[in-house]
Amino acid sequence: MELREGEVVLRPIRMRDQKAWQEASRRNRDWLRRWEATVPPAPPGRETPGPRPTYRQMVRYLRREAVAGRMLPFVILYQGVLVGQLTVGGITWGSMCSANVGYWIDEAVAGRGIMPTAVALSVDHCFQALGLHRVEVCIRPENGPSRRVVEKLGFRSEGLRPRYLHIDGDWRDHLVYALTAEEVPEGLLERWRLR
Template sequence: MASQVYGTPYGAEPRHPGWPARLGPLDVAAGTVMLRPIRLRDGGDWSRIRLRDHTYLERWEPTAAGPWSERNALWAWPSQWLSLRGLARRGQCLPFVITVDGAFAGQITIGNVIRASLRSAWVGYWVSSELAGGGVATAAVALLADHAFTSAGLHRLEATVRPENGASVRVLTKAGFRQEGLFLRYLDVAGDWRDHLSFAVTAEEIGEGFATRLVAGGLATRPAPR
């Protein structure tokens, strides 16, 4: 007899449940937020925003080889897109673009997807500095968490954030995540080993959905049908 979780036998699952997909919309202060799969032609917008927001983003992201200007140049996008798309097609991640009023605004990814009896993954995101404080990241996390626990069939989502990153701590808290602990010297960020707070949420905590909670709490609205 095959093991199963939430009524679906492991062997009967699609190869990459939950991807591709289009999620949303949710209206927040900054505009209408939606999520869609990454595309090769996103390279121009991706590079432009990443290069402009160098100082804003680099202090929170893992240390990587090479200068920021090279890692985020237009020519660097195709290899990233191919890698993420390949992982998505193997069911190992769910990579999405965040759009606001239809324009590229950032990325959000569920990564390190593990199935079988764990059904766990992490979520990471970044948003354009021009939209900071506008509710975009919170809406994106809520939309993707709802998707992860329904269509993608996951049981647990985790996120880590530096204690100094108050904005991201607020995003996760407002979206419905709870703090579980502190990882000492967890990740090499900005050239040194940094402590990170650990946040998580499980399927049992989803209730009517995290996006619905945002709406009920006055942090978002659902656009009227057209």
């Protein structure tokens, strides 16, 4: 499956993306470190978490979650080049029908409208193809560029989740932004195109 708008493409992450993904990740290490999830230390008496998973382990995990219907792991291509990742995770069915979206982009192409386009593509897929009802994005308050993405798209601010995720070595507060399918009957991509 591919989602496309102009020169922006979302497609499932693949094993053969390893070189391009690792190169983009390495090149952006300092820029992304403040926003990346980390594993908290083990409680006293418990085993310390192992090393970060390898690329292959990460992709295998993402694929298993996708097959189970709990996740959509995408890479973001711009002009045919891998420039980031977007994951629709925490997909919940039943009475909730919701998911969350997380993303990162190469600093070299940030600010060009790529990420709002990618988020809009993924949200429309969640609402229109999957039939989800709600999508949320949780962002650290000090991450201005990421907040601008969801604000440009018209996500509603729902407040603060104190010490929500372990990021960059500590438990960090996150702002919650959300949309429901009823709020964008025309589609989020169409709303973004009209801005």
